[in-house]
Amino acid sequence: MTAPLVCVLATHHPAGSPRARLVRDLVDRLAHHRVTAVVEDPDQHAHDLSAPTPLADLYVLKSGTPTALSLAGALDAVGARIVNPYPVAAACRDKIVQTRALAAAGVPVPQSWLVTDPIQVAPHLVDGPLIVKDPRGSRGRGLHVLHERAGLADLDQEPWLVMRYHPPEGPDLKLYRIGEEIFCVERPFPARTLREKRGRLLPVTAELEAIVRRCGDAFGIDVYGVDVVRHQGRLWVVDMSAFPGFKGVPEAGRRIADVVVDRLRDDAPQASHARVTAVTP
Structure with a gap:
């Protein structure tokens, strides 16, 4: 019987990097379960989009780059099984x-608004500060905590997520x-x-x-x-x-591998795991 093949889509990091440990532990644990695992950086390879079927039995979408997300969407279109499913990953992104x-x-999420021009939420400043977020930002990039109207006027006119700011x-x-x-x-x-x-x-x-x-x-x-x-x-x-770094979680790679093995054994269609079916590309 051929061993199942799992492809981990992950950004490449040097072998000694703490960021590489999660993927390394994941691959090692999969090998323990007699699952063949390969790691591929979506940004460093050419991808044949004409392939009619997925090449792996299951994909693990660890990378959050635009290329990785697009590749996951292309794989989803031909029926690939992905952890986490493309529609969910795209929605969370x-x-x-x-x-x-x-x-x-x-x-319990703060009161929120979608705006193109942040000045549109200026009246809500009377109830307290607001935080303006780049909808695609991560790791603290694209955040602006504002207490007065002048700060809103300084921001570019493009889609923003504005939230009521609750100081931690x-x-x-x-x-x-x-x-x-x-x-x-x-x-x-x-x-x-x-x-x-x-x-x-x-x-x-x-x-x-x-x-x-x-x-x-x-x-x-x-x-x-x-x-x-x-x-x-x-x-x-x-x-x-949808797939953070899990820093601080003991043996995170091993635990994720166990979930992946369960997915391989699950005969139910992937759609049963994904409740978001339509997202902004």
């Missing part, structure tokens, strides 16, 4: 689509789910050193667990990350990632 889906699922009380909480396990990592923002990025593992309260599970239910996935802030005794979800 667009903070506007993501925010609307989470709000509709009853997740203490470090951010990075919540991660892998299968049925949930982890909470406390981390300063912005995290500058490797030690800060790994953060501190905390117990997961019942309230946090309920919020995290509701986020996953909104998209039908069980491998993802959620950013939560605390403000005046309330918890707010301010971002979600």
Whole structure:
């Protein structure tokens, strides 16, 4: 019997880099399960788009680059099985689509607006500060916390996600789910050193667990990350990632590999795992 083939779509990092460890551990664990795994950087290879069927039994979409997302969409079009499914990855990559889906699922997200000209939300400054986000930004890029109208006028006219800004009380909480396990990592923002990025593992309260599970239910996935802030005794979800780095999660690569093996054994169509079917390209 031929061993299943899994293709991990991941950005290349030097072998000794902490970012490379997650993928290395994932591949090693898959080998333990007698699954053949190959790692491919979508930005460093030519891809034959004329292939009528997927070349791998399952793909793991770790990279978040535009090329990786486009490749995942092309693979999805010919029936590839992907963790996480392309529609979900695309929805989470667009903070506007993501925010609307989470709000509709009853997740506690701040009041939010989609604007082209940020000056359109100037009247809402009377109720407190706003944070303006690049819908495609990541790792803190494209964030603007504004307290007065003048700051809004300085921004370019292009699509923005504007949220009510709830100043965090203490470090951010990075919540991660892998299968049925949930982890909470406390981390300063912005995290500058490797030690800060790994953060501190905390117990997961019942309230946090309920919020995290509701986020996953909104998209039908069980491998993802959620950013939560605390403000005046309330918890707010301010971002979600379909495949984060899982820094601070013990043996994350092994745990993800176990989920991948379960997907290989699952005969149900992929659509049953993906609840978002139409997204902005």
